[in-house]
Amino acid sequence: MSRKIGDVILDLQNISLRFGGVKALTDISFDIREHEVRAIIGPNGAGKSSMLNVINGVYHPQEGKIFYRGAERKKMEPHMAASTGIARTFQNIALFKGMSVLDNIMTGRTLKMKSNLLLQAMWFGPAQKEELEHRRKVEEIIDFLEIQHIRKTPVGRLPYGLQKRVDLGRALAMEPQILLLDEPMAGMNVEEKQDMCRFILDVNDQFGTTIVLIEHDMGVVMDISDRVVVLDYGKKIGDGLPDEVRSSPEVIKAYLGAGH
Numbered sequence: 001m002s003r004k005i006g007d008v009i010l011d012l013q014n015i016s017l018r019f020g021g022v023k024a025l026t027d028i029s030f031d032i033r034e035h036e037v038r039a040i041i042g043p044n045g046a047g048k049s050s051m052l053n054v055i056n057g058v059y060h061p062q063e064g065k066i067f068y069r070g071a072e073r074k075k076m077e078p079h080m081a082a083s084t085g086i087a088r089t090f091q092n093i094a095l096f097k098g099m100s101v102l103d104n105i106m107t108g109r110t111l112k113m114k115s116n117l118l119l120q121a122m123w124f125g126p127a128q129k130e131e132l133e134h135r136r137k138v139e140e141i142i143d144f145l146e147i148q149h150i151r152k153t154p155v156g157r158l159p160y161g162l163q164k165r166v167d168l169g170r171a172l173a174m175e176p177q178i179l180l181l182d183e184p185m186a187g188m189n190v191e192e193k194q195d196m197c198r199f200i201l202d203v204n205d206q207f208g209t210t211i212v213l214i215e216h217d218m219g220v221v222m223d224i225s226d227r228v229v230v231l232d233y234g235k236k237i238g239d240g241l242p243d244e245v246r247s248s249p250e251v252i253k254a255y256l257g258a259g260h
Contacts, residue, residue, distance in 0.1 A: 006033060010055065012031065026235050036204075036211070036227060049214065054066075055212065085178060087176035089179075104155050141169045165195075172209075177210060178212060181200070197224055
């Protein structure tokens with residue numbers, strides 16, 4: 001499919017988040033459009049991961065409103081966010097190290113499974129048919145991510161870059177409308193980063209998935225993002241096209257100034 005950026009899918013208005021007396025986010029507003037790659041950047045401690053945690057229901061802001069597909073979203077838990085089409089990868093990989101690549105990606109299908117646990121355990125009738133359908137989806141993801149050769153390998157034996165790719169596969173197995181990526185390229189070498197960039201763009205292009213991305217590598221951000229929002233000390237200091245953000249004096253100061 002040719003990618004076409006659509007209407008606003010998620011709108012965050014005046015979000016403030018505190019932990020005790022510590023302000024993690026202060027009066028932040030920005031939106032995310034369907035099918036775009038939306039980057040959230042900023043120095044360490046800027047509030048980027050806190051913002052992702054607000055989007056997928058881990059944290060509940062004390063102030064502000066969140067609108068998802070035009071409807072105000074009330075208090076939400078992560079499993080509810082997942083069931084409405086928001087999936088996430090984590091900075092610290094949270095895979096099942098003793099399980100194979102295929103089985104790890106299968107865990108991403110859990111929310112899609114409709115037959116009850118007894119039928120699943122017996123692998124009987126509808127459950128058998130359903131399992132085969134889920135396996136077909138997982139095999140498509142394995143082919144898409146070019147990891148056929150390691151599909152039976154325990155994840156714990158894989159190098160870091162491939163573990164990150166499996167983590168992406170597990171999130172894709174949920175068939176998300178919005179995919180939140182928390183530093184998907186942290187700790188990777190140049191070649192691994194290039195591969196991950198290609199897969200992110202392919203997910204966005206071929207599946208039409210909206211991508212929200214935290215990333216420290218500014219070259220990557222500027223290359224693959226449609227729009228960039230910049231946080232610093234929990235406040236928004238920039239929002240716009242990559243070139244606009246890159247040339248903003250306030251953004252340059254935040255990255256190069258004495259405070260960091």
